[in-house]
Structure formats: C-alpha cells, structure tokens
Amino acid sequence: MRYGILKPASLLFGLLLIIILAGCGKETNRSSDEDRLRIWAHAGQESERTVLQEQVARFNQSHPKLDIQLTLIPEGSYNAQVQAAAVAGELPDLLELDGPFVAAYAWQGHLRPLDKLFDKQLIADLLPSITTQGSYAGRLWAVGVYDSGLGLYGDRSKLQQAGVRIPSLQQPWSRDEFETALQQLSIQDPDGQVLDLKLNYAGEWYTYGLSPILQSAGGDLIERGRHLSADGVLNGLESITMLRNLQDWITKNRVDPNIDDAAFTSRRVPLALGGHWNYRQYQASLGDDLLLLPLPDFGAGSKTGMGSWCWAITAGSQKTVAAATFLSFLLTTEEVLSMANANGAIPATRSAIDASPLYRPGGPLRLFAEQLEKGRGIPRPRTPAYPIITAEFQRIVDRIRSGSDIESVLERAVEAIDREIADNQGYPWRGEVKP
Structure with missing residues (x-):
C-alpha cells in the first residue's frame, strides 16, 4: 500500500515513541502478565482522559482478577503510532481507533x-450509526461509546429579522431556499458574510463536515457498492454542481473565514456548520437565540456526518473474553453517559440517549440523535482506501477555496484514488478471520 504505511524513518520514530509512551499511562502492577489487559487510547480532551481513567479504575476495582493497564497516546500522532506498532507486531489487546480507519x-x-463476543441485546441497543461505522466485509470490528453530531447552528433573532423560515428535520431547507436565505441574511449583514463553514478547522473536518453536503446533492467520494472507483461519482455532474455552489458561496463573500474561531459566538454570522462539541460554547453565547438545524436538502435528502472514536480488539490478543468484558462495561448506560457528559457527544446506545438531558426527546440536541436514528448519517467510505480518499478531498476543498477549476481538480483526485485502489488490486479480502 502506497498510502497510510509509515516510511522506515517514520516507523523507527513511531516505535521509539511508543516505547516512551508506554510508561505515560496511569498503570498499576498488581497482577501478572496473564491477568493484565493492555489498552491504548487517544489522549483527547482532558475531560475525556479523566473519565476513561476513572472507568478503568472502577473496572479494576470490580474485577479483581483482571488488571486494565491504560496507555494514552497523543491524538495528533495516534494513527501513525498504531500503524508502526502493527507493523512491528506490538499492538495491545484493546485499541481505540478513529471510525473511518476501521476498514483499513x-x-x-x-x-x-x-x-x-457481545450479547445480542447489547448490539441491538446500539445506534445504527455505531454498528455501520464499525462494520466492514460483513463483520463488526469496532464499537464506540459515543457518536458525533453535525448540523447547522442558527441565530434565531437574525433569521427572524430576515424573514427566513426555520427548517426542521421533516422539512429542511431546499437548495433554492438555502441560497435565498443566504441572500436575505447578507442584505442585513455589514460585510455580507453570513455563513461559517469552519474552514479554520481544515484537515479531516473537510471530509466529515462537507462531504454530507456533496452526498445530499447526489454526489459522493466514491461509488459505495464495492468501493472500487471514484470515477463518475466524485467527478460526476452532481458533485461538480455542488462543489461549484460551495465555491460560489466563498467567492461571493457569503462565508466568513472564521480566522478567530469566533464568527458565530461573536454573532458576526447567523449560520454556522458545526458539531456537538460546539454546543456548550454556542449556548453560553446565544442563550435562547440558539437554534440547531438540519443541513439543507440539496436534492437527495438532508444528510449528516457520523463516526467517531471506537474500540477494537486486536487479532493478536490472547485475552479476547477479558477485552469483551471491559467493552461491555464501557457500554453500560451509566458508563456511556459518564463519557457523553464529559465530551457532549451522542451516547452510543438508545438506553443512554433516553436518559440523557441533552439527547432524549425534547432535549436541545435531540436533532443530532434523531438524524442518526433515522439513517440520515452517511459513514465516511468504509474501505482500506479511505486514507487517500480523505487526503484527496481535503486537497479538493483547499483548491476550490483558492479558485481552481473544479473539474480539473476532481479529475486529478479521481486519478489518484483509483490508482491507489488498482495498485492494491481492489483490496481483496486476505487471510482467515479469527472467531
């Protein structure tokens, strides 16, 4: 594979860093190697780290014959470190992964x-987006304890002043309505910039946040049957048209560059594309004027992003039952809520959603959960080619922002993606699957 495998120098650095990081987690030495379960997780925000460490402590206390040993690895280098350990045969028993990379x-x-490995009732309680993102080739490989939410945040007062209809999940804005709303809002705005697309985020945000817009227009990143080609899809008429709309919003000065990350909280713009992680800050800034809206229907229905960090048991682990026991513990309603309360994300189970003040019916973020329950979430392509697909889409957005010709940009991206797939013979399934 030409993309996603570390070069020798990077591999050596990764292995050295893993050795160093192995001593950075909060670990105890109360048991023998036979009882010890090694776990790696990304070192996300402090609140997430604290909750996970507390969960490990609670599990260890209630399961005296097992000893969970947690190692936290910096998020920015996490995937590279895991790949390096995989090549070296040094993976732990239980591993946290970013959802789109599960297939690889x-x-x-x-x-x-x-x-x-899981009780059928537990799997049935999971949101469909959790099992969808964690599945590949007909099997379930990973489960998360939370999922992500994506939508439009709106400023109620400014929308009402401009005479813009407040959309709902049942009646989202159409393409024409959205274009009209941008025009009406810009008339009342000093600089005409009325939309925050979080272009200051860049990176994986482009694929997560903007590809649902592409899919809502009938386009996509790759054909979804066998994931063998992007030709005719990423460079198809629907994708070209939608990306031209995106470029027009930028060139016509409808999009705030959000350099200070305060376009919405300072009320410079009345609309902001965003996720569940924005809610607390936005609610503190706008109060009762804060609205959570679905993305527009650009022709093929309103879509949303999905997928987040999830847990997987490694193929080389000899402690499968212990690892599954710990995962089942993390998926209890109490533990799901403890993590969701810390990071604001959508609880992974329907039981936890029903118990969540934010996500249960009538809760302020109910839309996020309802979108996923109704199948509006589109997983990022579940293929080993995903690393190059997302890298190419990020380049597409950057080039569109700079005014490049859309059709030429898409042709180059399709060529790169299809060449990668061809170089790997379409990623045929290889080897036996351990039960």
Whole structure:
C-alpha cells in the first residue's frame, strides 16, 4: 500500500515513541502478565482522559482478577503510532481507533471481529450509526461509546429579522431556499458574510463536515457498492454542481473565514456548520437565540456526518473474553453517559440517549440523535482506501477555496484514488478471520 504505511524513518520514530509512551499511562502492577489487559487510547480532551481513567479504575476495582493497564497516546500522532506498532507486531489487546480507519485495520488483519463476543441485546441497543461505522466485509470490528453530531447552528433573532423560515428535520431547507436565505441574511449583514463553514478547522473536518453536503446533492467520494472507483461519482455532474455552489458561496463573500474561531459566538454570522462539541460554547453565547438545524436538502435528502472514536480488539490478543468484558462495561448506560457528559457527544446506545438531558426527546440536541436514528448519517467510505480518499478531498476543498477549476481538480483526485485502489488490486479480502 502506497498510502497510510509509515516510511522506515517514520516507523523507527513511531516505535521509539511508543516505547516512551508506554510508561505515560496511569498503570498499576498488581497482577501478572496473564491477568493484565493492555489498552491504548487517544489522549483527547482532558475531560475525556479523566473519565476513561476513572472507568478503568472502577473496572479494576470490580474485577479483581483482571488488571486494565491504560496507555494514552497523543491524538495528533495516534494513527501513525498504531500503524508502526502493527507493523512491528506490538499492538495491545484493546485499541481505540478513529471510525473511518476501521476498514483499513480490519483489511490489514489487525483486528478481531466482535459480533459473536457481545450479547445480542447489547448490539441491538446500539445506534445504527455505531454498528455501520464499525462494520466492514460483513463483520463488526469496532464499537464506540459515543457518536458525533453535525448540523447547522442558527441565530434565531437574525433569521427572524430576515424573514427566513426555520427548517426542521421533516422539512429542511431546499437548495433554492438555502441560497435565498443566504441572500436575505447578507442584505442585513455589514460585510455580507453570513455563513461559517469552519474552514479554520481544515484537515479531516473537510471530509466529515462537507462531504454530507456533496452526498445530499447526489454526489459522493466514491461509488459505495464495492468501493472500487471514484470515477463518475466524485467527478460526476452532481458533485461538480455542488462543489461549484460551495465555491460560489466563498467567492461571493457569503462565508466568513472564521480566522478567530469566533464568527458565530461573536454573532458576526447567523449560520454556522458545526458539531456537538460546539454546543456548550454556542449556548453560553446565544442563550435562547440558539437554534440547531438540519443541513439543507440539496436534492437527495438532508444528510449528516457520523463516526467517531471506537474500540477494537486486536487479532493478536490472547485475552479476547477479558477485552469483551471491559467493552461491555464501557457500554453500560451509566458508563456511556459518564463519557457523553464529559465530551457532549451522542451516547452510543438508545438506553443512554433516553436518559440523557441533552439527547432524549425534547432535549436541545435531540436533532443530532434523531438524524442518526433515522439513517440520515452517511459513514465516511468504509474501505482500506479511505486514507487517500480523505487526503484527496481535503486537497479538493483547499483548491476550490483558492479558485481552481473544479473539474480539473476532481479529475486529478479521481486519478489518484483509483490508482491507489488498482495498485492494491481492489483490496481483496486476505487471510482467515479469527472467531
């Protein structure tokens, strides 16, 4: 594979860093190697780290014959470090992964399927987006304890002043309505910039946040059957038209560059594309004027992003039952809520959603959960080719922002993606799957 595998120098650095980081987690030495379960997780925000460490402590206390040993690895280098450890055969028993990369690790033979390790009632309680993102080649490889929410935040007062209809999940804005809303809002705005697309985020945000707009127009990043080609899809008429709309919003000065990350909180713009992580800050700034809205229907229905960090058992682990026991513990309603309360994300189970003040019916973020429950979430392509797909889409957005010709940009991206897939013979399934 030409993309996603570390070069020798990077591999050596990764292995050295893993050795160093192995001593950075909060670990105890109360048991023998036979009882010890090694876990790696990304070192996200402090509140997430604290909750996970507390969960490990609670589990260890209630399971005296097991000893969970947690190692936290910096998020920015996490995927590279895991790939390096995989090449060296040094993966832990239980591994946290970013959802879109599950297919690549499963195809490479680094994961063990989970579908026969969990109680059927537990799997049935999971949001469909959780099982969808964690599945590949007909098997379930990973499960998360939370999912992500994506939508439009709106400033109620400014929308009402401009005479703009407040959309709902049942009646989202159409393409024409959205274009009209931008025009009406810009008339009352000093600089005409009325939309924050979080272009200051860049990176994976482009694929997560903007590809649902592409899919809502009938386009996509790659064909979704066998994931063998982007030709005719990423460079198809629907994708070209939608990306031209995106470029027009930018060139016509409708989009605030959000350099200070305060376009919405300072009320410079009345509309902001954003996720569940924005809610607390936005609510503190706008109070009762804060609205959570679905993305517009650009022709093929309103869509939303999905997928977040999830857990997988590695293929080389000899402690499958212990790892599954710990995952089942993390998926209890109390533990799901403890993490969701810390990071504001959508609880992974329907039971936890019903108990969440934010996400249960009538809660301020109910829209996020309802979108996923109704199948509006579109997983980022579940293929080992995903790393190059997202890298190419990020380049597409950057080039569109700079005014490049859209059709030429898309042709180059399709060529790169299809060449990668061809170089890997379409990623045929290889090897036996451990039960």
